[in-house]
Amino acid sequence: MAIHLITADMAGVVAEVKxxxxxxxxxxxxxxxxxxxxxxxxxxxxxxxRVREVRVAAGAFxxxxxxxxxxxxxxGA
Amino acid sequence: MDLxxxxxxxxRGGDEKYHRRNRQQGKLFARERLRLLFDDDRFVEDGLLANxxxxxxxxxxxxxxxxYVHGRPVAVMANDSxxxxxxxxxxxxxxxxxxxxxxxxxxxxxxxxxxSAGARITDQxxxxxxxxxxGRIFYxxxxxxxxxxxxxxxxxxxxxxxxxxxxxxDVVIMVEGNxxxxxxxxxxxxxxxxxxxxxxxxxxARMHCTVSGCGDVLCADExxxxxxxxxxxxxxxxxxxxxxxxxxxSEPEAPTAEIASIVPADQNAPFDMxxxxxxxxxxxxxxxxxxLFAPELITGLARxxxxxxxxxxxxxxxxxxxxxxxxxxxAARFIWLCDAFNIPLIFLxxxxxxxxxxxxxxxxxxxxxxxxxxxxxxxxxxKVSVIVRKAxxxxxxxxxxxxxxxxxxxxxxxAQIAVMGPExxxxxxxxNHIQALPPEEREAFVAQRRxxxxxDIDLLRLASELIVDAVVDPADLREELIRRLDVYSGRVRDWxxxxxxxxxx
Numbered sequence: 001m002a003i004h005l006i007t008a009d010m011a012g013v014v015a016e017v018k019x020x021x022x023x024x025x026x027x028x029x030x031x032x033x034x035x036x037x038x039x040x041x042x043x044x045x046x047x048x049x050r051v052r053e054v055r056v057a058a059g060a061f062x063x064x065x066x067x068x069x070x071x072x073x074x075x076g077a
Numbered sequence: 078m079d080l081x082x083x084x085x086x087x088x089r090g091g092d093e094k095y096h097r098r099n100r101q102q103g104k105l106f107a108r109e110r111l112r113l114l115f116d117d118d119r120f121v122e123d124g125l126l127a128n129x130x131x132x133x134x135x136x137x138x139x140x141x142x143x144x145y146v147h148g149r150p151v152a153v154m155a156n157d158s159x160x161x162x163x164x165x166x167x168x169x170x171x172x173x174x175x176x177x178x179x180x181x182x183x184x185x186x187x188x189x190x191x192x193s194a195g196a197r198i199t200d201q202x203x204x205x206x207x208x209x210x211x212g213r214i215f216y217x218x219x220x221x222x223x224x225x226x227x228x229x230x231x232x233x234x235x236x237x238x239x240x241x242x243x244x245x246x247d248v249v250i251m252v253e254g255n256x257x258x259x260x261x262x263x264x265x266x267x268x269x270x271x272x273x274x275x276x277x278x279x280x281x282a283r284m285h286c287t288v289s290g291c292g293d294v295l296c297a298d299e300x301x302x303x304x305x306x307x308x309x310x311x312x313x314x315x316x317x318x319x320x321x322x323x324x325x326x327s328e329p330e331a332p333t334a335e336i337a338s339i340v341p342a343d344q345n346a347p348f349d350m351x352x353x354x355x356x357x358x359x360x361x362x363x364x365x366x367x368x369l370f371a372p373e374l375i376t377g378l379a380r381x382x383x384x385x386x387x388x389x390x391x392x393x394x395x396x397x398x399x400x401x402x403x404x405x406x407x408a409a410r411f412i413w414l415c416d417a418f419n420i421p422l423i424f425l426x427x428x429x430x431x432x433x434x435x436x437x438x439x440x441x442x443x444x445x446x447x448x449x450x451x452x453x454x455x456x457x458x459x460k461v462s463v464i465v466r467k468a469x470x471x472x473x474x475x476x477x478x479x480x481x482x483x484x485x486x487x488x489x490x491x492a493q494i495a496v497m498g499p500e501x502x503x504x505x506x507x508x509n510h511i512q513a514l515p516p517e518e519r520e521a522f523v524a525q526r527r528x529x530x531x532x533d534i535d536l537l538r539l540a541s542e543l544i545v546d547a548v549v550d551p552a553d554l555r556e557e558l559i560r561r562l563d564v565y566s567g568r569v570r571d572w573x574x575x576x577x578x579x580x581x582x
Contacts, residue, residue, distance in 0.1 A: 010396050011434045037429040038498050039345050039397030064436055 004049055004071040008062040012036025016058055019069060023051045032056070032068045043068060050074035087125045087135045091159030099158060104232060104255060105299050107140050107157040110190050113303040114153065115144035123175065127168040135160055137168040138193075141176040143185070146310050147322075152180040155190035158233055163193035165239070167203035170211050177217040184316035186226040188306060189242055192233030211238055218245035223417040226313045230306050231256035231282070231292070232299055240280075243291065247414055248309055248366065250294040250302045251282035258285055258292075287369040290403060295369060308364060312378040312385045313418050320419050321385035329555065330360045336551035340427075340491050344467050344498065350375055350392045350425065353465065357555050359383065366411055371403035376411035378420070382559040387415035390425035391476070393466070400431045400475060405445040408475070409452040416452075421459035421562055424483070428472030429498065447581035449475050457572055459484050459565040461558060464492035464545065484565040485546040487557065488536060494544065495534045499527045 012034040019031045027048045034041040049071030056068050090096065090106060099106060105113070111120060122142035128134040138160035143152050154176050156163035165173075180187040196205055204210050215238075221227055222245065229246035233255055240258045243249040251258075259280030266272045266279065278284060286292035294309075296302035314321050339352045354363060354375070362380035373396040377388050389408055391398035400408075415422050431437075431446045453460075453475060461484055462477040473494060477483045488494075495502065503526045504511075511519055532538075540548050549557050 010399065010401075010432065011436055037397055037399050037432065038500055039393070039399070039429050040347060041397050042347060042394075063434075 001075050002049075002073045003052070004045075004047055005067045006031055006043060006045055006069040006071065008032075008034060008064055008066045008068055009041060009043060010034070010036055011061075011063045012041060014056045014058050014060045014062060014068070015040065017054055017056065017069075019051045019054065021051050021054055024074075025049060025051060025071065034062070045069075045071060047071070083126060083129055087129060090135050090157050091133075091161070095159035102255060103252075103298060104158065104192070106159065107155040107190065107192075110155055110232070110299065110303060111140065111144065111153060113300055114188065114190070114306065115146060115151075116148065117145065120144040123179075124168070124172040127172055128166065133160075134166065137166055137172065138163055139165075139169045139172050141172045143179070143183075146186075146307055149310075149315055150183065150185045151310065152176050152183070152185055152187045153190065154187070156193040156233075158192040161194070161197065163233065164195060164197045165193065165204055165211060166197045166200045167210075170204045170214065171209065173214050174209055174217060177214070177221060180225055181217075181221055184225055184318070186228065186310060186313065186315060187221065188310075189227070189229045189246060190303075191229055191231050191235045191239070191242055193236075193239050194234060195236040195239045215241050215245055218242070222247070223317060225316045226310065226418065228306050228309060230302050231258065232302065233257075236260075236262060247417075248293045249285075249291060250296060250305050250309070251286060251292040252296050252299055252302045253282045255299075256282040256285075256292075283369075286367075290367065290370045290406065292370075293366050309378075312364065312420070317417060317419070323383045323385075324362075324380055326380075326383035327359045327361070329358060330355050332356065333555045334552040336489075336554060340466055340489065340551065342491055344493060347394045347397065349394045350390050350398075350427065350465075353425065354379070354388060354390060357381070357558070358386075358388070363388075366414075367407050371401065371407045373398055373401065374404035374408055376407055381423075381555070381562065384559075384562060385420050386562065387411060387420045387422045388425065389422060389476070391428040391465075391472075393427050396432075398428050400428060400446065400449070400472060401437060402440045402442055402445045405431075405442075405449040405475070409449045412449075412452040412456050416456040416458050419458060421565070422456060422461070422477070423558060424453075424460070424462045424477040426462065426464050426468040426472070426476035426478075427466040428468055428476055430470035430472040431475070441582075444581045446471060446475065450481075451578070451580050453477050453481050455572065455578065457568070457570040459562060459568045461561055461565075462486045463549075463554070463558075464488040464494060466491045467493045467495075467498065469493075469495055469497050479544060484568065485561060486544070487554075487561075488539070488545040488548050489551050489554065490536065490548060492536055492539075492545070492548075493534060494539055495530075499530045502530050503527050 015035040016033040030042045032043040052072040053070040128137040140155040227246045229243040229249045231251045257280045286295040358379035365377035375390040479486045
C-alpha cells in the first residue's frame with residue numbers, strides 16, 4: 001500500500017480542513033487552506049488517494065514541512 | 078601521415094561499443110549534438126588531432142570550435158562520452174582553456190555541452206594542479222562571466238570538479254534521467270560519510286531543478302535541451318557591449334483586456350500570475366528560468382512588441398507569493414543576468430512581504446532578502462515596477478519600488494502599497510488599546526481603525542503624493558509598458574565607481 005504525505009508549504013495557521021478520513025481525493029484537490037502572512041494558502045494533494053488520517057484541525061499552528069494529511073491508495077490495511 | 082585517415086578516425090570518436098551504449102541511454106554522439114546546436118555545417122574546429130598519437134583518445138575526448146546560432150557565431154565545448162567517458166586529460170583541459178580564451182577574444186557566447194566523468198586521475202599531475210590545468214577552466218569562466226553568455230547543457234554526469242562548469246554558467250539546461258551533478262558520487266558518499274543514497278536523489282536533474290537550484294531548465298531529452306539552448310541564446314546579445322536582438326512583434330496569446338478579471342480585488346485571495354503574463358507579452362515568447370524552483374516567484378525572458386525583457390513576478394497562487402530564501406536567491410541571480418546583458422527588467426508585484434518566523438530567520442532570510450534588494454538596487458538597465466496588487470513592507474523594495482530608481486513605478490487600480498496590510502497594521506499600532514477595551518467594543522473599534530488605515534493608503538492618495546508615477550487601466554498595461562520601454566531605452570548606466578560591492582551574501 002502506498003502512503004502519500006501532504007505537508008505544509010510554509011508556516012501558518014490552519015484555516016480550514018476540507019477533507020475527512022475515508023474521503024477520496026483527486027490529484028490537485030485542495031485538502032487544507034492555511035492562513036499565513038494574511039494570505040489564503042491552498043494546500044493541494046500532489047496525487048490522488050484515500051484520506052487515511054487528518055493530522056491537523058482548524059486553528060492549529062503548523063511549521064513548514066509538517067504533515068497535514070496522510071493519503072493511501074485504499075488497497076489494504 | 079595519412080591526413081584523411083587521421084581526420085576520419087578522430088571524428089569517429091571512441092569505440093563502437095561506447096556509441097552503442099550512448100544510444101541505449103538516449104544520448105547522442107558529441108558531433109550529432111553540434112549538428113542540432115548549430116544552424117548549419119560552417120563549423121570551425123580546433124584540436125581535432127589532439128592526442129592523435131595516443132591512438133585511443135580521439136580529439137582527447139572533447140570537441141571545440143565555433144559555429145553559428147541564429148546567424149551569429151557561438152563557441153562550443155562538447156565532451157565526447159565515447160572517449161574514456163568524456164574524462165579530462167591534459168590536452169582536453171588545454172582545448173577547453175583555448176576555446177574559452179577564443180570566446181573572450183571574439184566576444185562571443187560559449188556553450189558547454191557537458192557529459193563527462195571528470196578528471197583522469199591517472200593523469201592528474203599533468204591536468205589538475207598547475208597554472209594551465211583544470212582549475213584554470215573555472216578561473217576563466219569567472220573572467221568570462223558577464224562578458225559573454227555562458228550556457229551549459231548538461232547531458233550526462235558532471236562529477237566532482239566537473240560539477241563547477243555548470244555552476245559557473247549563466248544557465249544550466251538539464252536532461253532528465255541522464256544529467257547529474259554532484260561533488261561526491263553515491264559510492265563515494267557511502268564510503269566517506271556512510272550515506273546510502275541513489276544517484277537521482279544525490280544529484281539528478283529533477284532534484285537540481287526543483288530543490289538545489291543548480292538547474293534552470295528541465296528537459297525530457299537531448300533534442301529538446303539543445304533546442305532550449307538555441308532559444309535561450311535568441312534573447313541575448315553576443316556580449317555585454319551589445320543590445321539583445323529584436324524580433325518581429327506579435328500580439329499576446331490572450332487579450333490584455335482580460336487582465337482586470339484575473340486580478341481579484343480581495344488582497345488575500347490567490348490568483349495565477351501566469352495568466353497575467355500570458356496577456357502581457359508577445360505570444361509564445363515567454364522563456365521561463367527556474368520554473369520548478371521556488372515557484373512563489375516567477376522569472377523569465379520574454380518579448381514585448383519584439384523587444385527582449387526580463388520578467389520578475391510574484392506568484393500569489395504559490396505560498397501566497399511571499400518571498401523566501403530561495404525565491405530571493407532566484408530573483409537576485411536573474412536580475413544580475415539581465416543587468417549583465419542589457420535586458421530591461423519588468424517587475425510585477427503582488428507580495429505580502431518576506432516570510433517571517435523562526436524557521437526562515439535561521440536560514441538567514443534577512444541577508445538573502447538583502448541580496449535581492451542589492452541586486453535590484455545595482456541593476457542599471459531600464460527597469461519598470463508594476464504594482465499589480467499589494468506591495469507590503471520590504472516586498473515593495475525587493476520588487477523595485479520607488480526608492481530603487483525604477484524608471485517609473487506604475488500601479489494598477491487594484492494596487493495597495495503599505496508597510497503592512499490593514500489587519501496587521503491595526504493590530505500592531507493598537508494592540509494594547511484593543512486589549513484594554515471591553516470585549517463588546519473591540520470589533521467596532523478595529524473596524525473603524527481599519528477604515529482609517531485604508532483611507533490613509535488609498536491609491537488616489539498615493540498618486541496624489543507622487544508615490545506612484547501613473548495609475549494604469551489593466552487593459553492598457555501592455556501598451557503603456559511598450560511605450561515606456563521605448564522612451565527608457567537610452568537610460569544612462571550610472572553607478573558609483575568602486576572596486577566591487579560587498580554584497581550581503
